[in-house]
Amino acid sequence: MQQVRNYYAILGVSREATNEEIKKSFRKLARQYHPDVNPGDKTAEDKFKDINEAYNTLSDETTRAEYDLRLFGKGKRRPGQGRGTIPRNGNGAKDYSQDYDFWRFKDYSPGTSKRAKVVNPSLAGRRDVEAKLTLPLEKAYRGGRERIRLEDGRSLEVEMPPAMSDGQKIRLKGQGLDGGDLYLKITIAVHPFFxxxxxxxxxxxxxxxxxxxxxxxxxxxxxxxxxxxxxxxxxxxxxxxxxxxxxxxxxxxxxxxxxxxxxxxxxxxISPEELELYQKIREKETFNPRKNLL
Missing domain, CATH: 2.60.260.20 (Urease metallochaperone UreE, N-terminal domain)
Incomplete structure (x- = not known):
């Protein structure tokens, strides 16, 4: 049996951590290990992918509950958390679904921030699949090819459109299970500057x-x-x-x-020359920022 990674340990939080604590820890780590802050550092890049994968799972109540069942065993689901579904046709005010057929299979290496789950299991035969895809801001803005690994072992390379928004869903027709569709839910990662x-x-x-x-x-x-x-x-x-x-x-x-x-x-x-100039300015300046404090 494949060992389940401990996302709580990756984010440095306890199993009882609140959503706010998880988000706070994620933002801190994302800034620390962002590729823009560590250019060319493969270790930091892998760490950045790990914390995004962990946050994608633990920030959503449904996926967190499902993950807890795998990590801690049967009966460990927290109260008040159940399974959710996503409409197959992507209805919803913030769902800007698009259909893309240009995909192909590729070998995929571990350590990705992408994760998939099956939705609409009640449909006979075909089942839709939802996957979360976390992208840096610049990648979401420019678009381009991106790879995603599914839980059934498949790996797809998708040509992403430019100017994707946080929470947007993109549909890949026929790439779910048994002829269902695959929905990619886009998350834009925290940026260290913007x-x-x-x-x-x-x-x-x-x-x-x-x-x-x-x-x-x-x-x-x-x-x-x-x-x-x-x-x-x-x-x-x-x-x-x-x-x-x-x-x-x-x-x-x-x-x-x-x-x-x-x-x-x-x-x-500052250099001695600069210090001397500042001292001369202070001798001549008339501005007093504390003049009207009281």
Whole structure:
């Protein structure tokens, strides 16, 4: 019998952990092991896949209950958790189902973050299958080929469309069990720099005190690459600037904006020449930020 991996241990939480505790631990680990933070580090990449696989299972009450039965044995299901089904035709307000027939079988190596479960078991003969697929933000935005491993041992390579949204479902006709369909539910992984807010993308950019006072054109990362943004003179820490049409596309292809929050960074170490200049500025400056505190 194949040994069941302990997803609780992977996320560093107890079996009794709440959904909020699981989410908090996942976000912390996702930031730590994200491929963008550890470029070229295969160990970190595998760890990132493991924690996404664990979170996909434990963040959903139904799949968590089913997983507990496999890990802890019969009778270990937590009260109030039952089995759920997903409509075969993908009905629902947040279900942007699409049909894709361009698939093919591929060999697949272990250590993936993809997981599948059978739904609609009551249908005679054919059964639909749902699989969760976790993608980095950039991959969800650009689309492209992605592989997924199913519980029955099959492995499929799918050409994913661009601009996929969190919670979106994609249907692969006839790739379930006995002629049923396969539904891929997309989850966008936590990004260490960008944060999706609807179709807007939020980020924080550090600037130097002189850049904030004098204004400057600085480079800002976007999901399309680096762009130049003009920081106005006298910008305040916490002030938000907007890069129009640099957000995430909606279902109609209309893009949101990128919201850039300014953070004034103070240097930890400065040269003697810089220190001398700052001392001269202090002798001449008239600005007092504490003048009207009371």
């Amino acid at each position: 944060e999706l807010q609807g179709t807007d993308i939020f980020c924080r950019i550090p600037v130097t005190p002189t850049e904030a006072i004098l204004g400057e054109a600085v480079e800002v990362p976007t999901i399309d690459g680096l762009v130049k943004m003009t920081v106005p003179k006298g910008v305040r820490s916490g002030q938000r600037l907007r890069l129009a049409n640099k957000g995430y596309p909606d279902s109609n292809g209309n893009r949101g904006d990128q919201l850039v929050e300014i953070s004034i960074a103070i240097p930890v170490e």
